[in-house]
Amino acid sequence: MSSNRDARLKRLQYNLLEWKIDAALITSFENIRYISGFTGSSAVVIAAQNKVFFLTDSRYITQAHDEVEGFKIIEYKKQIDEVVSLLKKIKAKDIGFEGNNINYDYYKKLKNFLANRRIFSLTEKLNAIRIKKDAAEIEIIRQAAKIGAKGFDIAKRHIRDGAVERDVAIAMEFGMRKRGAEKPSFDIIVASGKSAALPHGRASTKKIKKGEAVVVDSGAVYKGYNSDETCTFFTGSPTRKQKEIYDIVKDAHDAAIDAVMPGVKASSIDAAARGIIKKAGYGKYFGHGTGHGIGLLVHEMPKISKFDNTMLEENMVFTIEPGIYMPEWGGVRIEDMVRVTKSGCEVLTRVSKEMTVL
Amino acid sequence: MSSNRDARLKRLQYNLLEWKIDAALITSFENIRYISGFTGSSAVVIAAQNKVFFLTDSRYITQAHDEVEGFKIIEYKKQIDEVVSLLKKIKAKDIGFEGNNINYDYYKKLKNFLANRRIFSLTEKLNAIRIKKDAAEIEIIRQAAKIGAKGFDIAKRHIRDGAVERDVAIAMEFGMRKRGAEKPSFDIIVASGKSAALPHGRASTKKIKKGEAVVVDSGAVYKGYNSDETCTFFTGSPTRKQKEIYDIVKDAHDAAIDAVMPGVKASSIDAAARGIIKKAGYGKYFGHGTGHGIGLLVHEMPKISKFDNTMLEENMVFTIEPGIYMPEWGGVRIEDMVRVTKSGCEVLTRVSKEMTVL
Numbered sequence: 222m223s224s225n226r227d228a229r230l231k232r233l234q235y236n237l238l239e240w241k242i243d244a245a246l247i248t249s250f251e252n253i254r255y256i257s258g259f260t261g262s263s264a265v266v267i268a269a270q271n272k273v274f275f276l277t278d279s280r281y282i283t284q285a286h287d288e289v290e291g292f293k294i295i296e297y298k299k300q301i302d303e304v305v306s307l308l309k310k311i312k313a314k315d316i317g318f319e320g321n322n323i324n325y326d327y328y329k330k331l332k333n334f335l336a337n338r339r340i341f342s343l344t345e346k347l348n349a350i351r352i353k354k355d356a357a358e359i360e361i362i363r364q365a366a367k368i369g370a371k372g373f374d375i376a377k378r379h380i381r382d383g384a385v386e387r388d389v390a391i392a393m394e395f396g397m398r399k400r401g402a403e404k405p406s407f408d409i410i411v412a413s414g415k416s417a418a419l420p421h422g423r424a425s426t427k428k429i430k431k432g433e434a435v436v437v438d439s440g441a442v443y444k445g446y447n448s449d450e451t452c453t454f455f456t457g458s459p460t461r462k463q464k465e466i467y468d469i470v471k472d473a474h475d476a477a478i479d480a481v482m483p484g485v486k487a488s489s490i491d492a493a494a495r496g497i498i499k500k501a502g503y504g505k506y507f508g509h510g511t512g513h514g515i516g517l518l519v520h521e522m523p524k525i526s527k528f529d530n531t532m533l534e535e536n537m538v539f540t541i542e543p544g545i546y547m548p549e550w551g552g553v554r555i556e557d558m559v560r561v562t563k564s565g566c567e568v569l570t571r572v573s574k575e576m577t578v579l
Numbered sequence: 580m581s582s583n584r585d586a587r588l589k590r591l592q593y594n595l596l597e598w599k600i601d602a603a604l605i606t607s608f609e610n611i612r613y614i615s616g617f618t619g620s621s622a623v624v625i626a627a628q629n630k631v632f633f634l635t636d637s638r639y640i641t642q643a644h645d646e647v648e649g650f651k652i653i654e655y656k657k658q659i660d661e662v663v664s665l666l667k668k669i670k671a672k673d674i675g676f677e678g679n680n681i682n683y684d685y686y687k688k689l690k691n692f693l694a695n696r697r698i699f700s701l702t703e704k705l706n707a708i709r710i711k712k713d714a715a716e717i718e719i720i721r722q723a724a725k726i727g728a729k730g731f732d733i734a735k736r737h738i739r740d741g742a743v744e745r746d747v748a749i750a751m752e753f754g755m756r757k758r759g760a761e762k763p764s765f766d767i768i769v770a771s772g773k774s775a776a777l778p779h780g781r782a783s784t785k786k787i788k789k790g791e792a793v794v795v796d797s798g799a800v801y802k803g804y805n806s807d808e809t810c811t812f813f814t815g816s817p818t819r820k821q822k823e824i825y826d827i828v829k830d831a832h833d834a835a836i837d838a839v840m841p842g843v844k845a846s847s848i849d850a851a852a853r854g855i856i857k858k859a860g861y862g863k864y865f866g867h868g869t870g871h872g873i874g875l876l877v878h879e880m881p882k883i884s885k886f887d888n889t890m891l892e893e894n895m896v897f898t899i900e901p902g903i904y905m906p907e908w909g910g911v912r913i914e915d916m917v918r919v920t921k922s923g924c925e926v927l928t929r930v931s932k933e934m935t936v937l
Contacts (some may be wrong), residue, residue: 240664250723279866280779319682325700326678344684395753421638 225357226258230273230291233350237270240346243313244269246304246331247347249322251517255351256447257289265304266292270310276303279558301327305334317343321542352514353536358446359560362538363515363569364445365402366558372397372439372573376411380454380579382431384466386411389437390424398439406440408446408521411543417453417552420544431457434467434551436544440519443474447519449540449555455578466503466545466553467576473497473543474555474574476527477511481559481566487529489568494526494543503545512540515558538569580846583715588631588649591708593718595628601671602627604662605705607680607703609875611736612803615647622661624650627669634661659685663692672848676700697709710880711887711894716804720874721898721927723801724916725758727808728929730755730797732767740810744769747795755799764798764877769849775811775910778867778902789815792825792909796904799875802825805877808928809914813936824861824903825934831855831901832913832932835869835883836854838925839917840901845887852901861903862888870898873916887897893921896927 230440237245247266253259257266257275257339261284264277269549276283282296299305308316313503320342323331331340372393377390377460390409397405412422422436429435433456442448453470455463477494489503498507510526513519515538523531525539537560544554555574559566591614595603605624606882607905611617615624616631620643622635631649635643640654655661666674673695682691689698714719730751737747755763770780772791780794787793791814798807811828813821834851849869856865868884871877873896881889883897897917902912913932917924 281778283777320684320687321682323683324679325676325681326700328683328686329700331677342683342687391753391756391760395749398749419638419641 223258223357225355226256226503227291228284228355229256229350233268234270234273236245236346236350237268239315240343242315242343244308244311244316245343245347246316246318246323249319250317251521252350253348254517257292259285259288260445261285264301264326265508267304267307267311268341269313272311274334276300281449292323298412301330301334302427305331308335314340317340317341317347319347320344321348330441345435348500348522351516351553352531353534354516354560355536358516359444359536359538362448362558363559365496366450366535366569366571367402368402368441368443369439369448372409372441373437373450373452373572376439376452377454377577380411380435380437380456382429382456382488384429385542386416386427386429387422388396389429393439398578402441403444403445404442406442406449408491409439410436412436412552413456414550414551418546418548418550420546420554430455430461434459434463434553436554437550438556447517448570449515449519449556449558450572451542451554452572452577453553455557455576458578459576462550463553464576468552469498469501469503470545471574471576472541474541474557476537477541477543478557478568480561480565481533481561482564483533483535483561485526485533486535487523487531488527490516490525490533490541491527494541498543498545504579506547507543508546509544512542512556533560533561535563550577581715583713584715585615585649586707587614588626590879591626592628592631592835594704594708598674598675598701599620600673600701601676602666602669602914603701603705604666604674604681605678605700607677609707610677610705612875615650617646619643620816621645623658625662625665625669627671629658632665634658634665656861659688659692663689666693668697668711671696673697675705676705677698677705677843678702679706689738691794691884698906699776706880710889711892712874712896712918713828713894716874717894717896718745719804719917720806720918723799723804723806724927724929726755726758726760726799726801729758730767730799731808732794733796734810735812735935735937738787738793738795738814740787740814742787744774744782744785744787747787751797755797760799760801761803764800764807767797768794770794770910771814773907773909776904776906776908777785778904778910778912787814790818792817792821792911794910794912796912796914803875805873805875805888807873807914807916809900809912810912810930810932810935811911816936817934821911822910822934826914827856827859827861828901828911829932830913831936832899835899835901836915836917836926839891839919841891841893841919841921843891845881845883845889845891846885848883848891849885850901852899856901856903862884862903864869864903865901866904867902870900872897891919895920
């Protein structure tokens with residue numbers, strides 16, 4: 222077992238003690254992968270304080286033996302039956318589960334089959350086990366960002382007067398895959414002109430026109446980890462208004478990055494970006510949070526929002542992505558991924574955020 | 580509102596009466612799309628017996644007004660708060676929800692906020708509303724299958740001695756997208772030689788060699804609907820064993836298709852295919868069900884398995900996909916999608932299933 226993975230497991234088992242539970246039922250693919258290394262899609266991990274079990278079905282049993290070390294591997298016909306029987310066998314009384322991952326029907330069965338045990342949701346705690354990235358994860362995320370940057374090289378070549386948004390997105394996706402991406406981290410956004418006024422506009426069949434701002438939001442999945450980066454490009458020399466908005470968003474982005482360091486609250490990073498946009502008079506056009514943790518999921522802890530008071534620690538990885546979106550005008554968003562370092566942060570994404578005219 | 584969609588809604592409201600519930604809380608993207616036409620990813624439908632509500636957040640409100648007719652459209656900041664307040668306002672006492680879609684944490688909040696109401700899982704009933712396809716759906720599924728067939732044209736051109744499985748899959752995916760697929764229905768499987776012994780093997784970096792059987796399982800999403808089809812191709816003249824296995828699987832496939840008609844149990848279709856494979860002595864190498872319903876989800880009701888006693892009805896749509904998988908040898912699977920007709924079935928997929936040597 223890699224030393225990183227071994228450390229993750231030890232830490233989880235230490236957590237069980239702290240949380241005073243006998244066993245954690247881990248069902249989300251991201252936590253299963255994090256703890257066990259398994260990359261398949263159908264499995265459960267049951268972690269007890271001194272033993273860990275990996276359960277999967279016949280389709281994945283060979284893969285499990287290849288990928289998973291340090292776990293007792295068990296094959297099930299029907300997952301719930303094996304989970305229940307194992308929890309009984311190890312005499313677990315207090316059992317925590319991922320309440321945002323298990324659906325109600327599954328919970329109901331667990332509850333019925335495990336009468337007289339305490340079964341409770343530990344969503345927040347079990348999500349938080351991945352909040353700080355270890356050396357192996359950081360290296361993979363750097364690679365994902367590098368592949369993601371190739372997508373932007375392609376975008377820069379394809380974006381021009383008359384190009385269809387969707388074709389740009391397809392070319393980016395194809396290019397990233399050829400360079401080793403498993404897939405894009407999400408549906409690539411290429412939103413030009415007025416379409417950029419929707420923060421979550423996708424790539425449509427709209428043709429890009431001269432003089433538009435084009436928001437391109439993309440990322441690559443590499444070894445299960447996601448990158449996420451946004452550039453706003455301009456087709457033809459920007460108008461005064463475009464330049465004004467871009468500069469404000471860029472300042473907000475830079476200020477947030479400058480604010481990142483251990484011991485600062487996530488909400489303060491949001492405030493750093495939001496303050497600048499508000500002061501410039503565009504506060505109501507920045508309707509989303511400043512960023513989000515990222516790793517095996519595109520959105521994970523911490524949230525860089527006014528509601529998240531998580532204290533930043535070294536090796537947390539998250540995005541910084543302020544934006545201004547004005548109906549009937551368009552939008553600008555600038556996004557990088559950062560890693561908290563001892564004294565500040567390292568920017569993991571690689572594309573220049575200086576104003577770029579294509 | 581299209582007459583098909585209007586009929587779906589009326590039928591759901593009639594069902595509420597039958598099920599004796601005041602409101603159904605519909606949260607899965609597939610049922611939301613089916614009932615309302617909304618194609619976005621964040622919304623809830625609350626269907627009462629004489630009024631229907633569509634709830635979404637600010638990002639999707641414009642799209643909702645464009646796509647959704649006949650519903651009262653409500654914007655929420657926090658979904659759960661609006662759901663609770665609306666259910667109180669319409670005085671719903673008996674409330675059904677999709678228990679396989681709502682996670683435990685969400686359920687817990689509902690339960691806490693809606694004390695003194697009966698809230699219960701209606702998973703099976705709410706999944707079954709889509710089991711028979713209407714004219715509009717069938718037409719879209721036909722189109723999806725047509726686009727899917729283009730993928731196989733590309734596969735046939737790319738599969739040869741020395742081709743990398745993954746490159747074949749990428750070429751297929753991009754070809755389907757160019758022809759209008761929103762995306763593939765699932766990660767395309769291109770599994771050659773021994774790799775084909777895993778029913779769910781994906782496309783790897785393995786090179787295809789001369790003399791191998793290559794299982795290609797692919798589908799296209801079109802207007803939200805999935806196609807699903809599998810061909811097993813041969814690179815070079817098949818060995819006697821390859822021919823033997825192919826013929827058995829083909830016979831099983833044909834027998835299952837012949838057995839489809841209204842009034843027959845889903846399990847009988849499975850038995851028709853399984854009987855032939857068993858009789859030939861390969862029963863233990865056919866480890867999965869014979870097929871599955873398909874539509875807005877790749878896997879939906881009915882299951883064509885020995886455990887599903889659903890009585891087939893006209894316009895149910897499902898796959899027929901027997902296979903034989905032998906460790907260290909490889910595998911063969913042959914899959915078509917069929918629609919139950921008045922007297923038998925219509926095969927919706929379009930690629931020939933005669934033995935094909937590339």
